[in-house]
Amino acid sequence: MSRPRPDIDVRPIGEAEIPEWIRALNTGFLRSPGVSEDEVADRSSYLEPARTLGAFEGGRCVGTFRSFDQRLTVVGGADVPADAVTNVTVTATHRRRGILTRMMAADLGAAKERGDVVATLIAAEYPIYGRYGFGPATTMTEWTVDVPRAGLDPRWAGPEDGGRVDLVDREDVTKLGPELHERLRRRLPGAVSRTERWWQIETGAVHLDRAPWVEPFYAVYRSATGEVEGMAAYRCDEVWEDKQPAETATVRWLIATTPAAERALWLHLCSIDWVTKVRSGWRGPEDLLPLFLPDPRAARITTQADWLWVRILxxxxxxxxxxxxxxxxxxxxxxxxxxxxxxxxxxxxxxxxxxxxxxxxxxxxxxxxxxxxxxxxxxxxxxxxxxxxxxxxxxxxxxxxxxxxxxxxxxxxxxxxx
Structure with missing residues (x-):
């Protein structure tokens, strides 16, 4: 049972409290609690103070919570305003004291007053959010493809429909990606809007991780008429075993507005020399990936779980x-x-x-x-x-x-x- 503590103050953070809030966020996610000046400058550039909550005991932050505006596509292609919840932590020493309940109540109350139709989140842990009225509304599947077993022999050489797959630079992704994603989002129930910052992170313009930025490969599919219908970002490791290549291509994201584009991008990934395994990243529960392969059994499900949670307001x-x-x-x-x-x-x-x-x-x-x-x-x-x-x-x-x-x-x- 939660034990509310009146001495813990839950409130929006002030600008001077951003470093302390980041320290609590890093601690809650079991990252090193150290805070760099670059991290403070980056967070300060986009945090909305009124929607960035902290739980404070004295001057120490022991809980974090943030939300931002989002659009969620519903069945039929319309979208609704959503309160997207993220950066939720409670420090391990302060669990079961009602801190998350207070932060959630404050945020959802503000979202309802603002006119948001729903709140959304991706749940790190399943048992937490049902008690706040959230329910799992979509699922995701991750596939691992054993390329030598896929039956692509000889390996796929390119689209047979007059389209083409090209590798592009991150500047091209920034120009072409947002419009492509918006076309997909408008017809895909469960899809959410992407901010300009999302594209900055995915192209390295903004770097959050403490490890050095490693630019992925970007592949674009253009139809026979030249229209961009698909795009993927992926990375390859450098592994050789007994003088034989054994590289894995790991997909960061892949979006497509047509089955032809989706097929071309997956077959491109499964036909890269030296790549013996492809990890799909987060895909929809009805993804066509296995059926694009001559032998669908070469693709096995490695993860299947709840994904987007929705709270109807x-x-x-x-x-x-x-x-x-x-x-x-x-x-x-x-x-x-x-x-x-x-x-x-x-x-x-x-x-x-x-x-x-x-x-x-x-x-x-x-x-x-x-x-x-x-x-x-x-x-x-x-x-x-x-x-x-x-x-x-x-x-x-x-x-x-x-x-x-x-x-x-x-x-x-x-x-x-x-």
Whole structure:
């Protein structure tokens, strides 16, 4: 049980407290707690003081929390304003004292007042965030490809569709990448906006790690008409065993707006001389990668887990923002211990749009706000949650109706860590 400590002050940090806040952040993530002048200058350039919280005991920071503006794409291609949560730590000596609960309450309260529809985060640990109303809304898969077994013999020489794959410099990535990503984001439920700073980090213009910057390779796929439809960043190690190459290509990120671009980039990676293994990085749960290979068994799943967590702050706007393939009405009783999303709502959906209103009608389903987040982007099944006892079916057949309305043919995916 948490033991609130009145002597711990939770509040936005001041400019002079940035070094102490960074020290606490590094400590919480088990990095060396030392703070350099470069790190302070970098953080100072983008931290929003009102959205950067610290928990202080005396003059020492023992908890950190930060949020920033984000856009999250929903089913159908619209997007909603999101409160993106990151840099969450509590120092090991101060756990179980209600520090995170206080920081989370302050941030989510401000987000609700600001008009954000949801809050988002990538959870380092699974058990933490459900108690704050978050639910896992997308999953991710990592693949490892055993290149010699993939069946690319002779190795792939280039696209057969008139397109081409070129290696480019980071200046080209900065010019071409944001527009390409935005095209992808607009059609991919679960995708989030990327800031200019994201591209600066990924091209080395801003360097956060304490190890030296190592520039990756950047590959771009252009269609036969010359349009940029895909881009990837990857690094290769330098490993030889018994005078034989055994290098691994590790993908930092790969985005594509067409299957042709995705196929060309994966086959390029699996056809680089000396590369015997390809690690895919974080991919969507329905990634096409294995099926691009002559022998799909050469690609094995090395990680499969929850990824983007969502906390719905405004049920009405969230349910009205997305589209629905089915048609029907559903009354949802939403429980929310923290308060902002609790209530009973009538969802009426059809091909022409949806309305969501507060209602006194009898509920069809009763569920927690975190489980609503699981259903909202279409990745989870109401029937599964009913079987697990997480959702209560108040009217026979309501689970099937919920799946007909909310479930989507393609699964959502968030390509980003933040």
């Amino acid at each position: 405004d049920v009405v706007r969230a349910l009205q923002a997305r589209t629905y393939d089915g048609e029907g009405a559903l009354v949802l009783e939403i429980t929310d211990r923290a308060g902002p999303a609790g209530g009973r709502y009538l969802l009426e959906a059809g091909a022409d749009g949806a309305s969501c209103t507060a209602t006194t009608r009898a509920a069809d389903l009763t569920l927690d706000v975190g489980d609503l987040a699981r259903l909202w982007l279409g990745d989870e099944s109401a029937a599964r949650l009913i079987a697990l006892g997480r959702v209560r079916e108040e009217r026979a057949g309501a689970g099937r109706m919920a799946d007909a309305l909310l479930r989507t043919p393609g699964r959502p995916w968030c390509p980003d860590m933040f």
